[in-house]
Amino acid sequence: MPELPEVESLRQMLARSAVGRTFRQVVIRESRLRRSVSPQLGSTIAGRTIERFGRRAKYLLIEMAGDQVMLVHLGMSGSLTHRGRGFDPGPFDPRHDHIEFRLDDGSSLVYNDPRRFGLIKVVARADLDAISELKTLGPEPLGREFTAGHLWTTTRGRTASIKNLLMDQRIVAGVGNIYASELLFRAAVRPTRRAGRITRHEASRIVRATQEVLQEAIGSRGTTFRSYRDSRGQPGRFAQLLRVYDREGKPCLKCSTQIRAIVLGQRSSYYCPRCQK
Numbered sequence: 001m002p003e004l005p006e007v008e009s010l011r012q013m014l015a016r017s018a019v020g021r022t023f024r025q026v027v028i029r030e031s032r033l034r035r036s037v038s039p040q041l042g043s044t045i046a047g048r049t050i051e052r053f054g055r056r057a058k059y060l061l062i063e064m065a066g067d068q069v070m071l072v073h074l075g076m077s078g079s080l081t082h083r084g085r086g087f088d089p090g091p092f093d094p095r096h097d098h099i100e101f102r103l104d105d106g107s108s109l110v111y112n113d114p115r116r117f118g119l120i121k122v123v124a125r126a127d128l129d130a131i132s133e134l135k136t137l138g139p140e141p142l143g144r145e146f147t148a149g150h151l152w153t154t155t156r157g158r159t160a161s162i163k164n165l166l167m168d169q170r171i172v173a174g175v176g177n178i179y180a181s182e183l184l185f186r187a188a189v190r191p192t193r194r195a196g197r198i199t200r201h202e203a204s205r206i207v208r209a210t211q212e213v214l215q216e217a218i219g220s221r222g223t224t225f226r227s228y229r230d231s232r233g234q235p236g237r238f239a240q241l242l243r244v245y246d247r248e249g250k251p252c253l254k255c256s257t258q259i260r261a262i263v264l265g266q267r268s269s270y271y272c273p274r275c276q277k
Ligand SMILES: [Zn+2]
Pocket: 252, 253, 254, 255, 256, 257, 272, 273, 274, 275, 276
């Protein structure tokens, strides 16, 4: 499932390839995503120039002339590729190319999503912070507001596991399952620990580990297990660098103890029973 690093690397790539392009036409082949894509999508954005690609949590924000913003969420299996001459659609099943945004230079942004849990909608820039998808989100994990003090304060009295709270978008926005396991390994904190019992020092290690893991993953253009592809249709390279995620029974890279897997909040979680307390 695409998480923050995948969306951020997509944002960076599209910022290089598609800023300044103008939407010419939108072809909707399948409108039934997590919520139906508006039949007015094409008439709303045709003629608008892309000014900037932004991101909030796992939402890509395509900022257009006229103060309109198109939100794109990739759901479980979505990808947005910039296809022009020489693009190899090899990994993409054309039956899942649900929406094609044709641009003024003849290239297209194509939204492909086999499981159709994604979201595409246009809002006025002034309304962005108030829409239901974004208004309850906590601070960005790579932003200045995500500090040890914030994490420590918001977890006081909470009996849920620290891993589940790190994945709670109201506490910090955009940390998903893969990176929550990875960052807790780096912070040497066991995922099952009650969040309310995390010390101030551990909160500080968790914040630092979050930033390191996400930055390294962005540098590798994210993690691909099955479907994720970047804007050029290439898989991310971070899967090779994962230290605990999906490594059940394999030796810990620090101490050689076997990595364990448990289910927390219905998601697989991985940890080293020796390195993580
Ligand atoms: Zn270990």
